[in-house]
Amino acid sequence: MSTTLITNLSEAFTSDASATLIPEAAILIEDSRIAWIGKATDAPGAENVIDAGFRAALPGWVDSHTHMVFAGDRSAEFVARMAGQDYAAGGIAVTTAATGASSDYDLTRLLMGRATEALAGGTTYLETKTGYGLSVEEETRHARIASTVADKVTFLGAHLVPAGADAQEYTDLVCGEMLRRVLPYVQYADVFCERGAFNEAQSRQVLTAARDAGLGLRVHGNQLGAGPGVRLAVEFGAASVDHVNYLDEADVTALSGSWNRWDASSRTGSVGTVATCLPACDLSTRQPLAPGRELLDAGVQVALASNCNPGTSYTSSMAFCVATAVLQMNLSIEEAIVAATYGGALALGEQGNVGSLEVGKRADIQLLNAPAVAHLAYRPGMHLNGPVFRAGELVAGRL
Numbered sequence: 001m002s003t004t005l006i007t008n009l010s011e012a013f014t015s016d017a018s019a020t021l022i023p024e025a026a027i028l029i030e031d032s033r034i035a036w037i038g039k040a041t042d043a044p045g046a047e048n049v050i051d052a053g054f055r056a057a058l059p060g061w062v063d064s065h066t067h068m069v070f071a072g073d074r075s076a077e078f079v080a081r082m083a084g085q086d087y088a089a090g091g092i093a094v095t096t097a098a099t100g101a102s103s104d105y106d107l108t109r110l111l112m113g114r115a116t117e118a119l120a121g122g123t124t125y126l127e128t129k130t131g132y133g134l135s136v137e138e139e140t141r142h143a144r145i146a147s148t149v150a151d152k153v154t155f156l157g158a159h160l161v162p163a164g165a166d167a168q169e170y171t172d173l174v175c176g177e178m179l180r181r182v183l184p185y186v187q188y189a190d191v192f193c194e195r196g197a198f199n200e201a202q203s204r205q206v207l208t209a210a211r212d213a214g215l216g217l218r219v220h221g222n223q224l225g226a227g228p229g230v231r232l233a234v235e236f237g238a239a240s241v242d243h244v245n246y247l248d249e250a251d252v253t254a255l256s257g258s259w260n261r262w263d264a265s266s267r268t269g270s271v272g273t274v275a276t277c278l279p280a281c282d283l284s285t286r287q288p289l290a291p292g293r294e295l296l297d298a299g300v301q302v303a304l305a306s307n308c309n310p311g312t313s314y315t316s317s318m319a320f321c322v323a324t325a326v327l328q329m330n331l332s333i334e335e336a337i338v339a340a341t342y343g344g345a346l347a348l349g350e351q352g353n354v355g356s357l358e359v360g361k362r363a364d365i366q367l368l369n370a371p372a373v374a375h376l377a378y379r380p381g382m383h384l385n386g387p388v389f390r391a392g393e394l395v396a397g398r399l
């Protein structure tokens with residue numbers, strides 16, 4: 001057993017149930033887990049001591065929504081959007097074509113590059129999705145490649161009906177052979193329930209098949225307009241519904257109802273459907289920012305994620321998402337960090353393992369080159385990324 005003490009932290013934000021901020025803190029790591037956290041003056045001895053140089057510490061980000069398995073470039077589509085064009089799901093086909101032309105080696109290298117970038121930005125737990133394959137062979141290939149890099153993989157064969165395909169026949173394929181082939185590589189399934197993608201009946205069919213296959217569920221819902229996505233997610237007990245830009249009262253009530261048997265003060269009880277807000281995507285598609293404040297006030301557990309993908313959100317910067325949530329969505333800095341750490345962990349069913357600095361959790365810790373975690377929003381856009389530890393190992397940045 002090896003012990004390491006990270007000490008001389010200006011503060012440590014734990015992301016625990018009471019959102020504790022410990023001034024002048026230290027953290028003891030035993031092997032890969034957190035063994036103690038508290039005031040540096042009370043710290044136990046350790047074999048190795050790391051002087052954090054009076055940096056602030058917080059849990060590594062848990063990015064619970066990305067689409068990192070892709071090739072090609074869609075910057076021209078982005079430029080056109082900034083000039084007034086609306087976002088449309090059809091752009092997915094452009095990425096599907098470029099990704100299909102990419103070898104396993106190139107696709108793996110691209111994915112690893114993105115995951116490494118995310119890690120340097122403090123993301124120590126990463127979900128990613130398929131969804132740019134849209135055929136049995138390609139979806140299976142993307143799921144397999146994703147499973148070699150990401151911590152959790154979501155099957156999103158139901159991202160777009162390929163051009164020329166019959167929507168019902170394609171949905172049947174997703175629910176049949178495609179689902180069977182990707183199963184060894186994925187833990188979740190997702191459906192883009194939106195006008196221009198999959199309608200309510202098709203989404204229901206995908207969610208039913210995935211649930212029957214033993215997968216956890218998620219839904220891309222209410223991104224471009226009002227619709228049935230949120231209510232379907234709650235009805236199916238999905239782990240999360242993501243985007244949530246256009247919500248009516250019934251959507252918010254359904255989401256908050258799913259958390260009725262959850263005690264937020266002790267973080268015990270039965271887990272509901274996490275509402276995942278994707279602020280970088282909202283800005284890049286010029287959609288109204290998801291109502292994170294209203295959802296929190298209604299008792300919904302909220303996650304913040306990057307949605308890193310080439311169409312709507314080509315960034316893996318969770319710090320940017322946190323700053324936006326504070327500056328434009330009226331979350332406090334503590335609420336935003338909790339959503340980007342513990343919220344993501346809840347959405348991935350990993351809340352017992354990662355997402356907060358608590359004894360027994362994996363030692364996923366990021367240090368900021370700043371004396372307070374508030375600098376994440378106070379100095380938006382600045383490169384504050386310091387050393388990053390995953391499972392107790394220094395994996396990015398310099399001490």
Ligand SMILES: N=CN[C@@H](CCC(=O)O)C(=O)O
Pocket residue numbers: 067089091092095192220223281307309310311312313
């Ligand atoms: N909305 C659906 N899927 C992605 C965008 C996909 C794309 O345009 O390439 C998203 O989450 O925003």
Ligand SMILES: [Zn+2]
Pocket residue numbers: 065066067220307
């Ligand atoms: Zn997405």
